[in-house]
Amino acid sequence: MARSSQPSRGATIVDVAARAGVSSMTVSRVINGRTGVSAQTRMAVEEAISDLAYTPNYAARSLVTSKELRIGIVYSNASAAFMSEFLTGVFEEASARGVRLTLLKGEGGHPPTTAALEEMAASGVSGVLLAPPLGEAPEVLRVFRAARCIQAAVGAYIAADTICVRIDDRTAAYQMTRRLLDLGHRRLGFILGNPDQTASAERMAGFYAAIRETGNVDVQVAQGDFTYMSGLAAAEQLLSASHRPTAIFASNDDMAAAVVSVAHRRHLDVPGELTVAGFDDTTAAITLWPPLTTVRQPVRALAAEALGLLLAEIAMQGGKSRVPRERILEFTLVERQSTAPACSSPS
Template sequence: MGRSGRLERGATIIDVARRANVSAMTVSRVINGRSGVRPETRTAVEEAIRALSYTPNAAARSLVTSAELRIGVVYSNPSAAFMSEFLTGVFEEASIRGARLVLLKGEDGHPPDDGALAAFAESGLSGIILAPPLGESRTVLAALRATGRPIAAVGAYQPGEATCVRIDDRAAAYEMTRHLLDLGHRRLGFVIGNPDQAASAERMAGFYAAVREADGVEVKVAQGDFSYASGLAAGEQLLNGPAPPTAIFASNDDMAAAIVSVAHRQQLDVPRELTVAGFDDTTAAVTLWPPLTTVHQPLRRLAAEALAAVATEATARGRAAADRGGDRVLEHSIVKRNSTAAPANSRD
């Protein structure tokens, strides 16, 4: 298919690994006929391959014996839970492709300066992956594009500047808001993400698109920046005013977890007295009580797809520039857990 539109793809090596309950490296060993795998493990992997109709990527396998790929990863995201999932996906795909990873971290949530970015790109890298929110930074993109290296940006909406790998944030937020409305909530709170990221605006647009379809909905909005601290401030703002929301949808799990904390501090029962929903489905969603209902975006697969895009472009010499870049959109889903319920006044 073309680079624009929703990405249709079959099972990946990560899917096989999850089904067989092994690492992606173990699956790679089985596929390539290497030793060091127990017979029962090999059988489990082979059964998972058959069940998922998985076809190994010949191009990826050939890269293991090709010249070394050095892929740079630039990040400054303050969410440890988000980055854990993101980096796991990058490492798994790199191990499959025999690529070496080189990391560059921005300090205090800020991107590295232009000099550091240029030096990084010129240090023998084959290509570069940008973690959110760096794919939205014109300065970062300009500094890296000047080096001529292939770039993939996760969660970004800049297809003319890099290969963008993301989900449909607007549709995901719309579906979550519809879920809250279908539960019977009519006083809704929404916490906006980082104002410098297009994904934040897309999620807010999806929220309002759903709200416009229902009658009698009261909306209160608070600004956040995807950090836990901003979620605390937003929770206080939304819950301390008159007629507070009966349901709050935060634009990521860290802020949603902070909303739950504020609710507990105010002795509000979640979800009996306050429904809370998040976005991302990171470990933050399941390490608090109650576990969060949230939008699942496949962070590991997004990161893996970004690395695959960069590796493919780096090794496809002479490919026309018009074939590069564009959007790759993966599927999302709504994960319903214990943080959402019908509003108390609607129950028998």
């Protein structure tokens, strides 16, 4: 198992819950002095808070006493598994901080309409949190900038006036590709993600960085857009080649799951005849057979961290902001049963 070396970050309620071995809702109850928590559990949570130096954003919470603090959540992600993790992280952190959320969803994987965005901006929200890919959607950013609404985005790269929280996609993809090469694979397939997202380009760059180090590698690339359906089409393209790949690395778990499905339909053994790797470590990675080797990006923690930084920025309005404009969290390579050494005589 490999781990990135990323800068440290402030603890979130998700971290406290993990340390204490309880749910984030239980941590919220302790923080807010609510009943229904045993003395032993309360002590474990308080010790975890102390160990991690976790500090609820009381500055932001104080705003609630005079004016209800509302945060807009804008999303249009095609992956239900990713969004489940994202929204769980947001809800848990918001609950602990006493923040009300207003959700706005785009349809068909597209951003919400300009009218809907403008209506949210004018509704009195104190800030907005953008799920990928909307943190890099020009029309979304333009509306909220024009309204002088503070923004934070998950999975986005540096954008003016926006707090960005992400992992190092390039290094993560490099390490996964390096792992496939170390297993002896020299015919690699790669499925790209949404071409409008910087994260997709960064993952492709990491993939090719590992390839260039090795040499004598047959590379086949197919375009996807992070959806399961695009993964099916990409897998059909790659596995129909006369010299098909012995390993396919997909830019997210949904597309990797689609590769496994196509392989099964073609009576290819995974991983005996085809190694498959994904990215994200959502529920999609463990609800199929074999479960996926993948890059784990901490989606819940990313969402919680972004919300925390957004609230800190809101609390500092009128003063000079010291909130970081970019926060990079750690990723992990998770090895499961979908990868194996290259077959000595692939078809």
